[in-house]
Structures are given as structure tokens and as C-alpha cells.
Amino acid sequence: MRIVHYLNQFFAGVGGEEAAGNPPEVRDGAVGPGRALAAKLGSDYEIVATVFCGDDYAASNPSATEELLALVREASPDLLVAGPAFTSGRYGLACARIAAAAAREGIRAVAAMHPENPGLEEAEPAPVIESGKTAREMRPSIERLARAIETLSGGQELRQQDGRIGRAPRRNRLAEQAAAGRAVELLLARIGGDRERTEVPLPSFGSVTPSAPLADPASARIALLTEGALVPMGNPDRLESARATLWLRYGLDGLDQLEEGAFQSVHGGFSTVAANADPHRLLPLDVARELADEGRIGALHHEYLTTAGNGTQVATARSFGVEWAAELRQAGVQAAILTAT
Amino acid sequence: MSVASVHDGDRLGTGLRLLAHDVVEIGLGDETSYVDGRLSVGRREATAVLEHPALATVRLVCCSPGDRTRIVKVLDAVEPRCKGADGPPAGANGRLDPSAAGVFPGLLGPARLRGRGETHVLRGAAVVSAGFLPRAQEAVLQMAGAGSELSPLSATHSVVVEFEPAPGAPWEEVAAALRLGVLRLAAHLAQSALAVTPDSVDELEQVPAGSTGLPRVVAVTNIQTQGAFKDVLVYGRSMSGSLPTWIDPCELADGAVVSAQYGHPALKNPTFVHQNNPVVAALRASQDVELAGVVLCPEPVSEHEKRMVSEHAARLCAAVGADGAIVTKEGGGNADGDVALKLDALEDLGISAVGLFAEMAGRDGSAPGLVVAPTRANGLISTGNYDELVRMEATDRAVGGERLGIVDAAATDELEIPVAAIYGSLNPLGWGHLTCAAGP
Numbered sequence: 001m002r003i004v005h006y007l008n009q010f011f012a013g014v015g016g017e018e019a020a021g022n023p024p025e026v027r028d029g030a031v032g033p034g035r036a037l038a039a040k041l042g043s044d045y046e047i048v049a050t051v052f053c054g055d056d057y058a059a060s061n062p063s064a065t066e067e068l069l070a071l072v073r074e075a076s077p078d079l080l081v082a083g084p085a086f087t088s089g090r091y092g093l094a095c096a097r098i099a100a101a102a103a104r105e106g107i108r109a110v111a112a113m114h115p116e117n118p119g120l121e122e123a124e125p126a127p128v129i130e131s132g133k134t135a136r137e138m139r140p141s142i143e144r145l146a147r148a149i150e151t152l153s154g155g156q157e158l159r160q161q162d163g164r165i166g167r168a169p170r171r172n173r174l175a176e177q178a179a180a181g182r183a184v185e186l187l188l189a190r191i192g193g194d195r196e197r198t199e200v201p202l203p204s205f206g207s208v209t210p211s212a213p214l215a216d217p218a219s220a221r222i223a224l225l226t227e228g229a230l231v232p233m234g235n236p237d238r239l240e241s242a243r244a245t246l247w248l249r250y251g252l253d254g255l256d257q258l259e260e261g262a263f264q265s266v267h268g269g270f271s272t273v274a275a276n277a278d279p280h281r282l283l284p285l286d287v288a289r290e291l292a293d294e295g296r297i298g299a300l301h302h303e304y305l306t307t308a309g310n311g312t313q314v315a316t317a318r319s320f321g322v323e324w325a326a327e328l329r330q331a332g333v334q335a336a337i338l339t340a341t
Numbered sequence: 342m343s344v345a346s347v348h349d350g351d352r353l354g355t356g357l358r359l360l361a362h363d364v365v366e367i368g369l370g371d372e373t374s375y376v377d378g379r380l381s382v383g384r385r386e387a388t389a390v391l392e393h394p395a396l397a398t399v400r401l402v403c404c405s406p407g408d409r410t411r412i413v414k415v416l417d418a419v420e421p422r423c424k425g426a427d428g429p430p431a432g433a434n435g436r437l438d439p440s441a442a443g444v445f446p447g448l449l450g451p452a453r454l455r456g457r458g459e460t461h462v463l464r465g466a467a468v469v470s471a472g473f474l475p476r477a478q479e480a481v482l483q484m485a486g487a488g489s490e491l492s493p494l495s496a497t498h499s500v501v502v503e504f505e506p507a508p509g510a511p512w513e514e515v516a517a518a519l520r521l522g523v524l525r526l527a528a529h530l531a532q533s534a535l536a537v538t539p540d541s542v543d544e545l546e547q548v549p550a551g552s553t554g555l556p557r558v559v560a561v562t563n564i565q566t567q568g569a570f571k572d573v574l575v576y577g578r579s580m581s582g583s584l585p586t587w588i589d590p591c592e593l594a595d596g597a598v599v600s601a602q603y604g605h606p607a608l609k610n611p612t613f614v615h616q617n618n619p620v621v622a623a624l625r626a627s628q629d630v631e632l633a634g635v636v637l638c639p640e641p642v643s644e645h646e647k648r649m650v651s652e653h654a655a656r657l658c659a660a661v662g663a664d665g666a667i668v669t670k671e672g673g674g675n676a677d678g679d680v681a682l683k684l685d686a687l688e689d690l691g692i693s694a695v696g697l698f699a700e701m702a703g704r705d706g707s708a709p710g711l712v713v714a715p716t717r718a719n720g721l722i723s724t725g726n727y728d729e730l731v732r733m734e735a736t737d738r739a740v741g742g743e744r745l746g747i748v749d750a751a752a753t754d755e756l757e758i759p760v761a762a763i764y765g766s767l768n769p770l771g772w773g774h775l776t777c778a779a780g781p
Binding site: 124125159167171172176177178180181183184187188189190195198 | 490556558619620622623624626627629630664665666667693694695697698700702705706707708710711714715719720721722723724725726729760768770771772773774775776777778779780
């Protein structure tokens with residue numbers, strides 16, 4: 001079986017964060033963790049090529065997946081293996097995206113990462129095998145991955161007992177009892193106090209209870225936030241247009257207006273023409289300054305925070321929220337206006 | 342015509358007696374008759390009850406379970422029923438008039454409350470309409486082999502009504518004529534069993550006023566209200582723009598709800614399913630609950646109307662003392678919102694609620710299955726994944742059309758189609774056995 005292995009720049013031995021912007025490359029044979037994997041797999045399997053890429057490049061460049069896939073295709077593998085990525089977010093996303101893209105075009109693929117890796121939900125339809133949290137758990141992670149590859153090569157699907165994580169595909173099947181009868185049984189269980197039983201697990205987006213209104217806005221410090229991907233013209237810090245993995249802060253001191261041409265939205269989920277013509281449509285700085293001048297709010301926070309809310313992983317968005325709240329609280333901000341697109 | 346009034350209460354009792362006559366064979370004949378389980382559909386009489394200026398021609402074809410037959414472009418299915426001895430008398434010339442059969446109030450005869458007295462049923466039989474109507478998505482019903490198990494209607498002996506519209510007739514009139522004709526034919530067939538001793542008798546109780554101490558459960562039944570060809574009639578009227586209403590389940594058995602909804606092959610509730618409401622039947626069959634009635638709800642399109650209807654439905658359930666409710670829908674992803682909002686609204690009032698959903702999880706079953714999920718009420722039943730493909734072997738015969746547009750193939754060809762195209766397969770009222778779960 002011909003295998004192509006995907007790694008990030010670190011595990012490929014190219015470098016650390018200083019090499020995170022490196023574009024995709026390919027080498028013949030196994031590299032780094034791939035050698036350990038090959039040793040576990042034995043002579044029926046050959047890692048014919050290793051494709052690798054810098055974490056930043058892979059996570060933020062919209063064409064990265066297609067570029068990587070082209071390199072994978074050239075090696076005409078029977079199977080693409082990506083990772084293990086452990087809890088590394090950018091690496092996990094890259095593994096998930098390359099595995100998903102390969103699977104969609106009919107190349108069998110499997111990725112490996114920790115269940116908390118934000119890439120997990122992007123791997124579908126490719127399966128993901130559980131790995132440890134960090135590279136210290138490389139050996140058991142590689143062993144589990146090797147067993148999974150053997151199962152796949154035998155034509156079987158990976159199941160939970162094979163270490164598969166993430167949402168398993170759901171298949172139709174006939175139940176003994178008609179749906180109406182099952183509904184009555186489920187309802188009786190629910191009335192009886194079983195609040196968990198279900199045939200369709202709910203997506204767990206969570207919910208946030210809004211806090212109480214400000215008692216005294218005239219003495220409050222207010223922050224402006226947006227998920228509309230509003231950044232200075234030219235996007236100097238390379239905010240992604242979709243599936244954001246970073247958020248940014250930009251100063252507002254000395255600005256009363258957001259002039260057309262000085263700011264732009266790089267959001268990939270809506271037409272940005274109107275927002276670019278008048279950035280206040282995303283970030284109401286003009287009105288906020290007026291309110292501050294009139295004394296109706298105490299002060300305006302000296303920075304605004306921005307990210308792109310477009311296909312963002314729920315786990316990623318949740319961590320942004322935690323970081324934003326912590327930062328604003330430290331800065332003495334009592335309330336924030338977060339504009340959504 | 343005599344119509345039961347409230348003063349007939351003592352004579353009619355407090356429930357509905359369903360006199361069931363089992364049908365084990367069906368065929369066309371010279372005269373309509375029901376003898377020893379064989380239903381003969383009289384060509385001349387049946388054609389006469391279907392006659393309408395909006396229909397140029399009608400053709401009748403009989404199909405039975407196990408036939409190597411595929412019915413395509415299925416529009417509706419109706420179980421043959423008529424009122425019994427307490428119902429309207431024979432019409433002129435001593436002939437029974439199907440329009441006065443006492444069932445399908447508001448469509449055959451006046452829209453008076455039904456659900457008491459005696460009703461004859463030809464059990465195991467159906468009148469099925471099939472053919473082209475605007476907005477009707479092509480529904481496939483395989484009578485034998487792989488795929489037939491997904492459609493509960495493959496187990497019935499059916500007379501299929503094919504039709505050609507009259508030249509120039511507006512499609513709405515064609516649909517109405519066909520609907521009325523099929524109801525009349527169903528009543529006409531049932532009338533052939535009026536003098537026959539039933540094979541079984543079901544005593545359907547009217548809703549009691551909370552005497553047993555068991556949990557009281559309401560069947561909250563959402564019905565589609567999206568205009569012509571995508572509507573459902575309650576006592577002959579659309580519920581579009583209405584607030585929810587409570588009815589006694591016995592009224593359903595007499596045809597209080599008739600489908601005029603021809604979209605969503607797998608996600609529609611045919612008239613047959615309203616007559617035999619599976620949620621009501623399952624609640625009646627349970628020893629552990631008390632049926633507290635049916636709340637019928639329209640499915641408006643806008644979110645604020647969906648919320649309003651949901652709140653009113655929950656309040657109606659609370660008013661009849663419900664401890665629980667089972668919520669069902671009709672239609673695609675938009676209608677998920679109606680179920681989700683009602684489940685949350687019911688549980689907010691302290692009424693335990695379970696909803697039936699079909700999943701739209703993609704061909705490989707890996708996408709999120711619900712278009713709109715409840716936020717709090719998490720007790721959900723899956724009636725299967727809409728998108729998964731099913732292979733069906735070729736058949737010897739096709740009824741309802743010669744070609745299938747969805748796959749651009751002859752209607753008798755071997756097919757690979759999504760479950761969504763199989764008539765009744767994901768039935769939102771819980772008719773079928775299909776479900777969906779993770780893993781192999």
C-alpha cells in the first residue's frame with residue numbers, strides 16, 4: 001500500500017515558528033514521525049512521499065489545501081495519512097483539511113489528533129484517530145495510527161474501538177418498532193426523569209445568558225468589537241477571511257472616523273462592498289465618539305478587537321471569547337458592542 | 342340527509358367503533374364488491390365517481406404487495422372508509438352515494454364534527470393517486486424487493502388512479518377534482534362492505550378528562566400550509582393563517598384531515614396516515630399514558646409566526662392538562678423550525694416533549710442532521726437520513742408515469758435514488774421503521 005504522509009514544518013524538521021510561513025513542499029519517503037510509522041506498519045506498506053507545510057501558511061492561506069492536495073495527487077497514493085497533530089490547532093486544522101479534501105476526491109485518508117484539537121470537526125468525511133496531547137505521547141499515538149491504517153487497508157471502516165474520534169457518519173437502518181412507538185417510549189422515559197436519552201444528539205453550541213444592563217452607562221468604559229473582519233487596509237496581519245484561527249486588536253486613539261480606504265473587511269462570507277464604502281457599518285466608531293462627547297457613555301476603549309466569524313470552529317470561537325473577555329476585563333471595560341455580520 | 346347532532350349523543354355513544362374488513366386481494370371487475378377479503382373495483386362505478394370536468398380521462402390499475410411493480414409520481418393515498426348504520430341512508434335509486442358516506446367532512450358532505458358512531462374500514466387497502474401536478478416532487482413506491490421495506494404503503498393492496506387533465510383546466514382545479522374523486526372512490530369501495538360482518542372491531546375512546554391518573558399526552562401535529570399543492574385540509578379548509586386547534590383523535594379516523602400536499606415524497610403525511618395517525622395509535626396502544634387529544638398546527642413560513650403558533654400550541658396543551666407531548670411535522674428543513682420551537686415552548690411550560698425529525702445528514706451521513714434544532718428539549722426521534730442513497734431493482738411494470746425525471750430514466754429501470762424520493766420512507770408522523778444512528 002502506497003502512503004503519502006502529511007506533516008507540519010516542525011515535525012518535518014524544517015524549523016519552528018520562524019518557518020511557520022513556509023509554503024508546501026514534498027520529499028520522497030518517510031520523514032520524522034513517518035519513519036516510526038513505517039517501522040510499525042511493516043513491509044506491505046510504503047510511505048512513498050512526505051508532504052509538509054508551515055503551520056501559518058497551511059492555516060491561513062485559502063489555497064493551501066489545494067496546493068497540498070496537488071502534491072499528494074502526484075504521488076498517487078492508496079492512502080493519505082495526516083499527523084498526528086496532538087493539540088496543535090493550526091497543524092490539526094491542516095491535517096483535517098487535507099484529509100477531508102483527499103477523501104472528497106476519492107483518495108482514502110485518515111488524520112490523527114487529540115480530541116480537543118479544533119481541527120477535529122473539519123476532517124469529515126475522513127476519519128480521525130485519537131492521538132495524545134503532546135509529542136511526548138508520540139509512540140502510543142503512532143501505534144494506534146498504525147493499527148487504524150491496517151484496519152483501513154483491510155477494507156474495514158474505522159470505529160470507536162479503533163480509536164476513532166469525532167462524529168461518526170450516521171447510517172440509515174430499520175428499527176424493530178415504528179418511529180411513533182419509539183416516540184412514546186422516549187416520552188415516557190423523559191416524563192420519568194431521563195433527560196438525556198435521544199436518537200439525535202443535539203449539536204452542542206452552548207448558550208450565553210446576556211448580562212444585566214449597565215446601571216450607569218455615563219461612567220462605563222465601552223469597547224467596540226466585531227466579527228466582521230474589519231482590518232486596516234491591506235490586512236497587514238493577515239486575518240483569514242474564513243475559519244479564522246486568530247483575532248487582532250487595532251488602536252482607535254486619535255481616530256474620530258473610519259475613513260473609506262483606511263480600513264477594509266476581509267470577511268469571506270458576505271459582500272464587503274457596503275462595509276468598505278463606510279466602515280462604520282461594521283464598527284460604529286462615529287456614533288460611539290458622539291456618545292462619549294455627550295457624556296452618555298463614560299469612555300471608549302482605546303482598541304477594537306476583530307476576527308472573521310465565517311465558518312469558524314465553535315471551539316475556536318469559544319476560546320476567542322474567553323481571551324476577549326479576559327483582556328477587556330483587565331482593561332477595565334464594563335460593556336462591549338459586538339457587531340455580527 | 343341526516344347529520345348527527347349533539348342530541349344524538351346517547352345513541353352514538355362516546356367513541357368511535359371502527360369496523361375493520363381485511364382486504365387480502367384486489368382486482369378490477371364489472372361491479373364493486375367485497376367478498377371473503379377480495380375487493381373488486383367496479384370499472385364503470387369507479388370511473389363514474391371520479392368523473393369531473395377538469396379531468397379528461399382516468400385509468401385504474403391495481404397493485405398488491407410483492408408485485409414487481411413500481412408506482413411513480415405518487416400523490417396521495419386514502420384508506421377506504423365510510424360511516425356505518427348510523428350514517429346517511431342510501432341515495433336515490435337505492436344506490437349508495439359516496440358523497441354522502443359521512444366521512445371526510447367538509448369535502449364529502451357538510452363540515453360537521455365527526456368521530457362518533459360506526460365507521461367501516463377496508464383494512465389493508467388504499468386508493469392511490471399518481472401522476473403529474475405542479476410542485477409535486479416525484480415520489481417512488483416500490484411494491485417488492487429492496488426499497489419496498491422503506492415505504493409502509495408497499496404493504497397495502499392499492500387501486501391506483503392515473504389521470505389526464507382536461508385541456509385548459511387550471512391545475513388547482515385538476516388537483517381538487519382528483520382529490521375529491523379519490524375520496525369518493527375510497528368511500529364507494531368501503532360502502533361495499535356495509536353489510537359484511539367485520540373481521541375485527543376497534544373501540545376508539547374519545548379523549549377522557551383525566552380520570553386515570555396516567556400521564557396525559559397530546560399529539561401535536563404540524564401540517565404544511567404553503568399554498569396550492571402544498572396544503573392540508575382540516576374539515577375541508579386550509580389551516581393557513583390559523584392558530585392551532587384541538588381536535589379529538591376520533592375525528593381523524595373519520596377523515597377530518599385530508600392531504601392536499603404533494604411535495605416532499607418521503608416527508609409528507611398522506612391522508613392515509615392522518616386517518617391512521619401513528620402517534621395517536623401508539624399512544625392508544627400504550628398502557629402507561631392517557632391520550633389527551635390532537636393539537637393541529639399550521640406551519641407558517643416566517644419565524645415570528647412559527648413562534649406565535651408554537652406558543653399557542655403549548656398553551657393549548659397546558660389547557661388540556663398535558664404532562665407530555667409528541668411533536669411531528671410535515672415537509673423539509675423549514676418545518677424543523679416548527680418542531681424545534683414547539684419542543685422548547687412545551688418544555689418551558691413544564692410539559693415533557695419529544696419531537697420526530699428526519700435528518701439531512703448528507704449522502705455519507707456526516708453532516709449535521711437537523712436544519713433547526715431545539716435549544717433545550719433534547720428528546721428526539723430520528724425517522725432516517727434523507728440523503729442516503731438506496732438501490733432498487735428494475736420492475737416489470739410502472740404505474741403513474743413512464744419516466745422518472747429525477748434520474749431521467751424509464752420508470753421501470755434499476756434505480757439509485759435518495760431515501761428522500763421514496764414515498765413515506767421518512768414519514769414525519771412516525772409511520773415507518775426507518776431510523777439513523779452513528780456507526781456501521
